[in-house]
Amino acid sequence: MSVDVNMPIYVISVAAELADMHPQTLRQYDRLGLVIPSRAPGRARRYSQRDVNVLREVQRLSQEGVSLEGIRRILELENQVLALQHRVSELTDELAQRRKSEATRVFAAGLAGDVVTLARGQRPRPRSQALMIWRGEPTR
Numbered sequence: 001m002s003v004d005v006n007m008p009i010y011v012i013s014v015a016a017e018l019a020d021m022h023p024q025t026l027r028q029y030d031r032l033g034l035v036i037p038s039r040a041p042g043r044a045r046r047y048s049q050r051d052v053n054v055l056r057e058v059q060r061l062s063q064e065g066v067s068l069e070g071i072r073r074i075l076e077l078e079n080q081v082l083a084l085q086h087r088v089s090e091l092t093d094e095l096a097q098r099r100k101s102e103a104t105r106v107f108a109a110g111l112a113g114d115v116v117t118l119a120r121g122q123r124p125r126p127r128s129q130a131l132m133i134w135r136g137e138p139t140r
Contacts (some may be wrong), residue, residue: 006039007055008046015047019055026055032056034072 005036015037029035030045035054037045047055053105055073061071 008040008048008051010047010049010052012037012045012047015045015052015055018033018052019059019061021055029055029058032068032072034068034075097122 010018011090012023012026018025019026026037026045026047027037030037034049035047035058037047037051040046058071058075061074066074108116108118
């Protein structure tokens with residue numbers, strides 16, 4: 001059984017202990033928008049495992065000398081990268097589906113110079129036959 005890393009299950013004292021920080025530091029990061037926990041009824045903060053991982057990353061970056069504003073920008077850019085990677089994956093899947101459906105279609109130049117879609121192995125109709133069909137006349 002796996003635990004959902006996004007499920008807000010830790011109260012602030014437990015999250016602070018897991019991240020090796022003081023609870024007041026977590027409150028400060030919440031106010032700054034670095035790590036915004038979920039709220040339980042009564043407005044109590046609830047942290048997920050993902051939040052704890054981000055808190056550890058904030059701590060690592062801070063110890064390396066990155067300012068809190070720099071950390072906020074890094075986290076923002078990482079979130080944008082994740083969103084873009086997700087979108088690329090969606091578009092790749094959509095493109096693969098389109099290619100599958102279009103694999104059976106052929107595009108050709110019609111006799112009037114227009115582009116027509118045909119089934120594989122089919123040829124464009126002669127212009128006179130196409131006009132007859134358009135007018136509703138019987139074909140030979």
